[in-house]
Amino acid sequence: MATTSSETTTDVVIIGAGISGMTLAIDMMRLGNGDNFVIIEKGRRVGGTWSDNEYPGCCCDVWSHLYSLSFSPNPDWTREYPTQPEIHRYLTGVAHKYDLERHIRFNTEVKGCKFDPVTGIWTTTVRRGDDGGEATLHSRFVVSAMGQLNNPQYPKITGMDDFAGRIMHSARWDKSFDLRGKKVAVIGNGATAIQIVPELAKIAESVVVFQRSPNWITPRYDSTIPAWRQFMYRYLPYARRHYRSSLMDIREDYWNVLVDTDGEAHQGLKAMATELLSTQLPGENRAELRQVLTPNYPPGCKRILISDDYYPALGKPHVTLETAPILEITEEAVRVSSGWDSRKGQHQPQDHVVDAIICATGFQAKQFLSPLHIEVAGQETLEQKWSGGAYAYKGMTVPDLPNFAIMYGPNTNLGHNSIILMIEAQSAYINRLIEAVRTNAKDSSRGYLRISPRESATKNWNNKVQASLSKSTLASDQCSSWYKSDTGLITTNWSENAIEYQRDVSSIDWEDYQLQGPGAAELRSKGRISWTRVVEESQPWVTSWSKAAAVSVGLGILAVAVSPLRKSIVR
Incomplete structure (x- = not known):
């Protein structure tokens, strides 16, 4: 039986205890916004995507020190590219370090958020997973x-409910189901599939990979980080920072490689991917396989x-790449079309009999904040506002949605660098908004200060981003991706490199915001406020004996460590 509801009042409600939520909460304490916040987490532990995704081979495609x-920082990374267990251990350690667990309500799901424009208070309704009871939280932000x-x-495939075997999504991996000796189908061939398939190939009787379209794949050049380098990064922090800056520089250069399609580096990237394919799948007998890849x-x-x-x-004899379209799923097989029978006017079916189906089909990335119900009393819901595609001012705040912000929101994803760079920049920005609301006391007649971006400022920012994206490879009509909406609008990715975004969100122009309630006039009079962004790229070193010593010791190490990593971007 569900327990009775309970109520909580706090300054800020944070939805999610992944990297974004953790960063925002920690920055609240670091930047002087206090610790009066509650984090709602639907899972059983911190980590977000690095808690949810536990499939075999799961790892990050960004270098660990970035x-x-x-x-x-973590000086003890054991690999150049961190695995999921190591990332999760790191995030758990960060949560312990900053004592975040006491603020988190685990196994709790947010059902909806409603803003009262009169009082300036948000009411968030949640459902507890332990007893099914509901609770409400009242907050200013x-x-x-x-x-x-x-x-x-x-995937939306006819007959999925009829399959007698096991179906699981890669992000909901069932460790209790033993795939050893099984016949396994993997639907999808993206970033997740290319990590799962090699691991399944080691234990399964057979693996069939279903591909709609091929991907450009470049070498990973992964390797272990030896103990002596870990020792150096721990006790010579300047060397660690310099190494991180070197990685940052390489990744930022990668943006130019992607957008300059006529450039030599872009062609070099294409040649590298082509060479990897021909080298790892050589021979005339694999010419057709190379062609479809x-x-x-x-x-x-x-x-x-x-x-x-x-x-x-894919070159192993018990692994098959299937490029024919899937027709349906039967009780025991994935059925594909082996061709069109003109006499019968139908596809000729071919069955791949399997014991398990793995859906490596990604996420609903274009449906931001789904399935949350978010609204301001008397106005349209956020879902209605975003019916034509999600948008937000600087990817964080939405017109007519006061005292509400989004981490890793519309047009803030990166395809070339670490998303943590964006998350930290957003956290600093949002904390300034929270500070403005927190420091203005409630007025008995006007409620709390209410802050939301002007529609005009939001449209101007979004139009600028879309104009830049329209000239990039992301907008190419030669492929479909989760970057684009059904109408072709790019709602996920940022349009420049990470440094440009950091600069863009290192200040707030209060003229771009609707300000209502106590403190609005004073805040508006300040015009623009700015702060120093976190600088990650290489900077001229300040000559001092301590830094010079650290750098001199680390130079040889950096040369050894960075050289193969730079090759992984451009030869």
């Missing part, structure tokens, strides 16, 4: 830190993948 918070990769996207669109149109073992896995 995939960590600037204020909480709500921040969605759900991200873009939280709701699994299942070669994209007919420019690199960057879809996410560029990295792997050292996907192609070799």
Whole structure:
């Protein structure tokens, strides 16, 4: 039986205890906004996507020393590209370090958020997973830190409910189901599939990979980080920072490689991917396989993948790449079309009999904040406002939605660098909004200060982003990707490099915001406020004996460490 509801009053409700939610909460304490916040997390632990995704081979495609918070570095990464267990251990350690668990309500799902424009208060309704009871939270501010990769996207295939075997999504991996010796189908061939397939190939009787379109794949060049380098990064922090800056520089250069399709570096990237394919799947007998694995669109149109073992896995005798369209799923098989029978006027079916189906089909990335119900009393819901495609001012705030912000929102994804760079920049920005609301006391007649972006400022920012994106490879009509909506609008990705976004959100122009309630006039009179962004790229070193010593010790190490990583971008 469900327990009775309970009520809580707090300054800020944060939805999600992944990297975004954790960063925002920590910054609240670091930047002087206090610790009067509650984090709502539907899972059983912190980590977000790195808690949800536990499939075999799961790892990050960003270098480990870039995939960590600037204020909480990890000198003990064991690989150049971190695995899911190692990332999750790191995030758990960060949560312990900043004592976040006492603020988190685990196994709790947000059902909806409603804003009262009179009082300036948000009411968030949640459902507890332990007893099914409901609770309400009242706050001055709500921040969605759900991200873009939280709701699994299942394929819409006739007959999925009829399958007698096991179906699971990669983001909802069932560790209790033993795939050893099984016949396994993998639907999808994107970033997740290329990590799963090599692991399944080691244990399954057979693996069939269903591909709609091929991807550009470049070498991963992964390797272990030896203990002596970990020792150096721990006790010579300047060397670690310099290494991180070197990685940042390489990744930012990668943006130019992607957008300059006529440039030598872009062609070099394409040549590298082609060489990897021909080297790992050689021979005349594999010419047809290489052909169906070669994209007919420019690199960057879809996410560029990295792997050292996907192609070799496809070359194994018990692994099959199937490019024919799936017709349906039967009780025991995935049925595809082997051709069109003109006499019968129908597809000729071919069955792949399998014991299990893995859906490596990504997430509902274009359906931001789904399935949350978010509204301001007496106005349209956020879902209605975004019916033509999600948009937000600087990817964070939405017109007519006061005291509400989004982490990793519309047009803030990156295809070339670490998303943590964006998350930290957004956290600093949103914390300034929270500060403005927190520091203005409630007025008995006007409620709390209410802040929302002007529609004109939002449209101007969004139009600028879309204009830039329209000239990039992301807008190419030669491929389809989760970057684009059904109408072709790019709602997920940022239009420039990470540094440009950091600069763009390192200030607030209060003229771009609707300000109502106590403190509005004073805030408006300040005009623009600015702060120093976190600088990650290489900077001229300040000459001092301590820094010079650290750098001199690390120079040889950096040369050894960075050289193969730079090769993984451009030869």
